[in-house]
Amino acid sequence: DTEVTQTPKHLVMGMTNKKSLKCEQHMGHRAMYWYKQKAKKPPELMFVYSYEKLSINESVPSRFSPECPNSSLLNLHLHALQPEDSALYLCASSHDRDSIYGYTFGSGTRLTVV
Amino acid sequence: EDKVVQSPLSLVVHEGDTVTLNCSYEVTNFRSLLWYKQEKKAPTFLFMLTSSGIEKKSGRLSSILDKKELFSILNITATQTGDSAIYLCAVGYGGSQGNLIFGKGTKLSVKP
Numbered sequence: 446d447t448e449v450t451q452t453p454k455h456l457v458m459g460m461t462n463k464k465s466l467k468c469e470q471h472m473g474h475r476a477m478y479w480y481k482q483k484a485k486k487p488p489e490l491m492f493v494y495s496y497e498k499l500s501i502n503e504s505v506p507s508r509f510s511p512e513c514p515n516s517s518l519l520n521l522h523l524h525a526l527q528p529e530d531s532a533l534y535l536c537a538s539s540h541d542r543d544s545i546y547g548y549t550f551g552s553g554t555r556l557t558v559v
Numbered sequence: 560e561d562k563v564v565q566s567p568l569s570l571v572v573h574e575g576d577t578v579t580l581n582c583s584y585e586v587t588n589f590r591s592l593l594w595y596k597q598e599k600k601a602p603t604f605l606f607m608l609t610s611s612g613i614e615k616k617s618g619r620l621s622s623i624l625d626k627k628e629l630f631s632i633l634n635i636t637a638t639q640t641g642d643s644a645i646y647l648c649a650v651g652y653g654g655s656q657g658n659l660i661f662g663k664g665t666k667l668s669v670k671p
Contacts, residue, residue, distance in 0.1 A: 487588070487661035488602070525577040535601055548593065548659075551639055 449551035451536050459558045460526060466554045468519040468536030474549075477519040479511060480535040482553075488535055492520060495541065526558045561586040562648050565606045565662035573670050576638050577631070580665045583630040590651040592624055592631050593659070595667045605646075628658030 449470045458464050468477065476495050480488035493501040494513040508530075510522040513542050519536055539548040563584045571579055582592065591609045595602035606615045608624035608631060615622050619638075622629045635642055645664040650660055 484661075487663055489661075490659065493658070533600075548604065548607075550595075550603070552600045 449536055449538050450551050451534075451554050453554060454552065454555075455555045456511070457559060458523065459528065459559055462526075463522070463524045465523065466521040466534055466536075466556075468521075468538075468551055469517055470538045470549070471517055471539075472538065472549070473516075475516060475541045476539045477513065478537040478539075479519070479521055480537065481534075481552075482533040482535055487504045492521075520534035523556075524529035526556075528558050561631045561650075561652060563648055563660050563662035565648050565665050567648075567661065567665060569666040569668070571668045571670065572638055574618070574639060574667075577634065577636045577640060578667065580633040580635075580646050580648075580667070581618055581630060581663055582633070584648075584662075585629060586650050586660060588611075588652055589626070593649045593651070594622055594633050595647040595649065597647055597664070598643075602647055634646040635667075638667075640669050640671055643667055643669045 452467045456464060464514040478493050479490050479491040482488040490503050491505045497513045508525050512520040512522060521551055533553045535553045536551040537549060566581045566628060570578060570660060591607055593607050593670045594605040596605055605620060606622045607624060610616060611624055611647040622633045633646060645666050647664045648662040649659040
């Protein structure tokens with residue numbers, strides 16, 4: 446299995462909703478990442494987990510809350526989002542933080558906040 | 560400030576043409592440079608470059624890194640309409656290669 450699987454593929458949520466994005470990989474990678482990508486822009490790093498510990502929080506608003514329950518799973522909990530948070534959310538994983546070996550992106554969740 | 564600059568930002572060619580995409584960078588503690596192709600969804604990995612002067616090839620695509628002049632090029636020969644995409648350059652930097660900074664991408668359109 447050489448894939449990073451993200452669910453759901455599409456999500457529409459209201460500003461008062463609570464939802465979660467999920468990411469899963471079974472490649473034995475120990476580093477996992479969340480990126481946010483707006484239309485016609487490059488991906489922007491949000492969070493990095495290394496060996497299930499959060500190691501970077503790139504000043505992301507607290508309405509985004511990451512969670513890494515185990516080495517294969519990464520969640521992004523969403524609460525009280527704003528319409529400007531609408532974007533493609535990409536998960537990625539790599540062998541570990543000190544190696545880009547196998548750096549792989551999931552297919553993303555297209556999030557629309559209404 | 561660390562930055563990755565890609566040029567051109569967009570490019571329109573006809574099938575069969577050869578194109579060269581550029582990526583220059585200024586980052587602290589460079590670790591590696593990656594090229595991705597992005598169509599409608601997630602970026603798909605093309606190449607990872609860590610050493611200067613060693614060309615990497617995959618079919619009609621090739622790439623090379625110049626660590627002295629701080630740039631990389633991605634060549635695509637005999638372009639096809641299926642090559643139409645945004646090509647992203649990303650640089651791993653700092654204390655961990657896992658930190659990537661992306662360029663804004665080059666949008667390539669290949670006309671039949």
